Amino acid sequence: MKAKKCFIAHCVLATFALFINTLGLCILRLSCMGSEPFTGLCYSVQERFGVSVALCMGTVNVILLLADFIAYRESLGFGTLAGLFITGSFSDFWLWITRTVLKLDFSFSGMEHFAFRLVLLAAGVGIAVVSCSFYLAAQVGMAPYDSVGYLVQKLTHGKIPFKRTRVVQDCVCVLGTFLVAAPQGTQWQIIGIGTIVMALGLGPVLTVLQEKIALPFYRNVDAIVNGENEG
Template identity: 30%
Template sequence: MPRRAWTASRRDQLGLDRLPLRLFTLAAGLTGFGVGIGLILRAGWGAAPWDVLSVALAERTGLSIGTVTILTSFLVLLLWIPLRQRPGIGTLANALWVGIAMDATLHLVPPAESVLAALSMLLAGLLLNAVSDAVYIGAQLGPGLRDGLMTGIHHRWVLRIGPVRAVIELTVLGVGWLLGGPVGIGTVVYALGIGPIVHLVLPAVTIPVRTSAPRAPVAG
């Protein structure tokens, strides 16, 4: 994604071209992302690293998984302050809406009762989650919460992105697993599948930022 859109202030983002389309795709992406996570959890075969932690904390606190996800998101945002990261409109919407969409899905969709149902939910959730992630990123209204944490650490200490992301996700996964979160084949499938699908879909759903309006033809 062009760095200009991610680092623009929220006021600047309100002046981006095709803002209604960007806001629509932002909402669609965040909703699909939360629904996808809910389907993966209902499959019962494990979860993504951050969701392993959210489930574990939800079971220990009595809060809903979506509520824990929202609270965790705002804690991650606090870590942005010393890293001098600037959240965008999409970042703040992400912190709130994904958890709500997750809880709605978990309320409406019952747990899988067969292997076929579990496999279908897992694959559907992964595909929806990945495509929605690409749609959210393509709106160019601010980085995701975990992405901002990762890039902030990268810029602050000049560390490579890959190892930084791996350490963060393995740490979160390890803590979640120790607290009793669901780790299983779904965790592995998510880790291997999310990146390639996002990479494949992202070019088709990205809304480019027009830096200037095209000039009108000169008469005469």
């Protein structure tokens, strides 16, 4: 019973972390100083072909899911389903809130409103990275895209750590974003300082945040849940 309640708590917190994560990515997008690499790729597909962010994310994750099912089944779980079917919907929700409800479809260019955009950039990156660390540290499964680094780490017996693979796959997404968005002329609204920062630093920073903050947080949650059961 204790394990079940801990699992439910982790699932709820992982879902909330995904919700906050997509908010951070949306704020980052509004700054016009770059998007998180994978989300940016999906934004470019949406603008070029009219495909929703949810459908783009879902399609890529389903393809990667096959590799996880064959070689890394321990990464599968509630978090996998959430990453497949919820993250894209959360992203579409925040885009709808900002563009339709709040009318905040910014299209900055060059050095326009640079200080304000830096604030949006810092807020977006901070929220996205911290919330992602809590999502992964919940250990209830992860989205196939997030599992790629751990899969490579497992297959290479730790010789290629998660943080290095994450940098490579994010850089591939940046290249894909450029190729897809260039014909629309929106590549530099999607790709920017934030994209480069996250592509090169997301993997290493996530590793530190999980070890120092997120995992201890979940251990405290488990202790609280177990204490309530005992009481």
